[in-house]
Amino acid sequence: MNLDLASIALSDLIEVLIDGILFGLQLSLLAVGLVLIFGLGGILNLAHGEFVIVTGVISAVLISSGWNPAVAILAGILFSGILALALDRSVLRPVYRLEGEMEVLVGLFVTLGLAFTLEGITSYLFPGLYFSVRVPVETVSIFGLSFRASALVSGMISFLSLMLLLLFLGKTMTGKAIRAALQNQTGSKVCGIDVDRMRSLVFFLGGLMAGLAALAKGIASSVEPGSGLELTSYALIVGVVGGVRSVYGAMVAGILLGIVNALAGYLLGTYLTLVILLAIVVAVILYKPSGLFAGGV
Amino acid sequence: MDLLKVEGLKAGYKGLNVLWDVDLSVKKNTIVSIIGSNGSGKTTLLNAIMGLVEISEGDVVFKGERINHLRTQERVTLGLAFVPSERELFPQMSVQDNLMLGAYTPRARRSIKDSLRQVYDFFPVLKERSNQLAGTMSGGEQQMLAIGRALMSLPELLILDELSTGLAPAVTLRIYRKLKGLSERMTVLLAEQNIHQAFMVSDYIYVLENGRIIASGSPDELSESSLIKNAYLGVKA
Ligand SMILES: Nc1ncnc2c1ncn2[C@@H]1O[C@H](COP(=O)(O)OP(=O)(O)OP(=O)(O)O)[C@@H](O)[C@H]1O
Numbered sequence: 088m089n090l091d092l093a094s095i096a097l098s099d100l101i102e103v104l105i106d107g108i109l110f111g112l113q114l115s116l117l118a119v120g121l122v123l124i125f126g127l128g129g130i131l132n133l134a135h136g137e138f139v140i141v142t143g144v145i146s147a148v149l150i151s152s153g154w155n156p157a158v159a160i161l162a163g164i165l166f167s168g169i170l171a172l173a174l175d176r177s178v179l180r181p182v183y184r185l186e187g188e189m190e191v192l193v194g195l196f197v198t199l200g201l202a203f204t205l206e207g208i209t210s211y212l213f214p215g216l217y218f219s220v221r222v223p224v225e226t227v228s229i230f231g232l233s234f235r236a237s238a239l240v241s242g243m244i245s246f247l248s249l250m251l252l253l254l255f256l257g258k259t260m261t262g263k264a265i266r267a268a269l270q271n272q273t274g275s276k277v278c279g280i281d282v283d284r285m286r287s288l289v290f291f292l293g294g295l296m297a298g299l300a301a302l303a304k305g306i307a308s309s310v311e312p313g314s315g316l317e318l319t320s321y322a323l324i325v326g327v328v329g330g331v332r333s334v335y336g337a338m339v340a341g342i343l344l345g346i347v348n349a350l351a352g353y354l355l356g357t358y359l360t361l362v363i364l365l366a367i368v369v370a371v372i373l374y375k376p377s378g379l380f381a382g383g384v
Numbered sequence: 385m386d387l388l389k390v391e392g393l394k395a396g397y398k399g400l401n402v403l404w405d406v407d408l409s410v411k412k413n414t415i416v417s418i419i420g421s422n423g424s425g426k427t428t429l430l431n432a433i434m435g436l437v438e439i440s441e442g443d444v445v446f447k448g449e450r451i452n453h454l455r456t457q458e459r460v461t462l463g464l465a466f467v468p469s470e471r472e473l474f475p476q477m478s479v480q481d482n483l484m485l486g487a488y489t490p491r492a493r494r495s496i497k498d499s500l501r502q503v504y505d506f507f508p509v510l511k512e513r514s515n516q517l518a519g520t521m522s523g524g525e526q527q528m529l530a531i532g533r534a535l536m537s538l539p540e541l542l543i544l545d546e547l548s549t550g551l552a553p554a555v556t557l558r559i560y561r562k563l564k565g566l567s568e569r570m571t572v573l574l575a576e577q578n579i580h581q582a583f584m585v586s587d588y589i590y591v592l593e594n595g596r597i598i599a600s601g602s603p604d605e606l607s608e609s610s611l612i613k614n615a616y617l618g619v620k621a
């Protein structure tokens with residue numbers, strides 16, 4: 088058989104690209120919630136990655152105690168949504184009464200505290216636990232290229248979740264009210280929109296999206312306690328690159344950074360990828376502080 | 385019947401009181417204007433009625449109900465609509481979406497199609513540009529959009545802060561005529577810089593100076609008053 092080096096490199100590259108897109112979709116799913124919550128609540132939620140862990144932990148515990156996996160995962164996702172909602176309604180309530188810089192700073196420390204608390208509780212109660220969903224088929228080959236079936240399924244779930252969110256925000260009256268509240272709070276109130284209620288709803292949605300990200304991640308690889316802050320860092324990177332108030336920007340930036348991440352990992356080595364992503368964030372903040380894709384939703 | 389009553393109102397901003405003991409009432413199916421020089425407190429008064437500025441003393445009563453404690457969106461649900469002086473549109477949404485959001489309350493949502501048609505009849509330019517982003521409309525078009533959005537909520541009391549801002553005089557005049565026509569069904573409260581237009585269109589006028597009502601009456605009564613003639617109408621008494 089005649090081996091052609093150039094074509095191997097190309098097919099490798101395509102696989103890397105697709106891997107990048109699939110990972111990027113997970114990032115998007117994680118970042119949209121962060122961006123929505125920042126846009127409406129004025130809080131950069133450093134506990135956002137913990138919502139992923141919580142879904143993973145709840146699902147794994149329920150599955151191991153005999154629940155039907157589908158129901159267990161659904162319960163896990165729902166739990167993250169409700170947890171996010173509960174945070175909005177309780178500890179964050181006093182933070183919203185602050186203004187400007189003070190709200191941002193106090194918000195950072197309150198959510199950082201929450202992140203450590205949740206990370207502590209989940210690691211202490213469930214050491215060594217991890218959430219992973221196996222797909223029955225190993226690999227799928229498309230046009231002569233082979234893909235891990237799990238990565239494809241995971242990507243599909245991320246993509247569908249994002250499309251559903253876009254549809255909700257773009258087509259329903261409640262979705263439009265959320266976008267309205269992101270763009271102009273006084274204007275929203277004058278239209279009869281309850282901005283506080285929209286903010287709570289956005290927390291719930293952000294929690295659900297993080298829960299869905301846990302499912303996507305659990306299928307592609309695994310979710311385990313202790314990695315929440317790393318996930319939050321990814322979400323922050325994507326959110327800032329996309330434009331920290333833009334849901335649409337977060338989606339595009341997630342995919343873009345997923346590709347960069349995969350390429351950097353392939354060409355330079357995985358230990359460098361996070362550093363490269365951080366360098367990109369710094370460059371975006373310096374040269375285009377509103378984000379690459381600000382505007383839109 | 386008084387649709388809106390403001391009694392002994394004191395309001396302002398952190399560390400700065402602006403309105404002092406303001407009394408005002410708006411009868412159903414009339415057009416009432418508040419006039420006064422820059423910084424006299426017109427915007428503050430309208431914002432206080434809408435719940436956008438905190439009240440420290442006094443009452444706002446709408447349809448016989450004290451609404452001091454209600455949040456802005458609850459006041460809108462009760463039948464108040466507001467066109468703020470800064471318009472407060474949703475810049476990255478289409479003209480049509482901006483209008484639809486004006487009909488967010490359940491009552492207004494039921495007749496959203498009819499209202500949309502009426503607003504488009506009222507402002508044909510909004511129909512032509514229904515897909516354009518609100519933020520890219522001209523100043524005058526944005527003002528029409530803000531008025532259209534307020535009408536979408538089918539208000540009982542329409543409150544307008546500086547209706548004429550950014551609009552050509554002919555357009556302002558046309559809107560005033562339309563409002564006059566609408567006042568069969570709707571009541572209107574205006575803050576207006578343009579004294580002549582306020583005199584032309586209003587059934588009753590309040591004059592606000594330094595946060596206090598210093599005179600009030602029908603346009604005829606006020607134009608007889610030498611104080612008003614000197615200060616506002618540019619006529620020597
Ligand atoms: N957000 C605010 N914080 C502090 N002071 C304010 C604020 N808004 C208005 N003021 C002050 O309150 C007073 C009344 O302002 P207001 O905007 O109500 O006047 P106005 O009659 O609407 O004036 P104009 O005709 O210029 O619109 C002014 O002295 C103004 O400086």
Ligand SMILES: [Mg+2]
Pocket residue numbers: 426427428469545
């Ligand atoms: Mg004003």
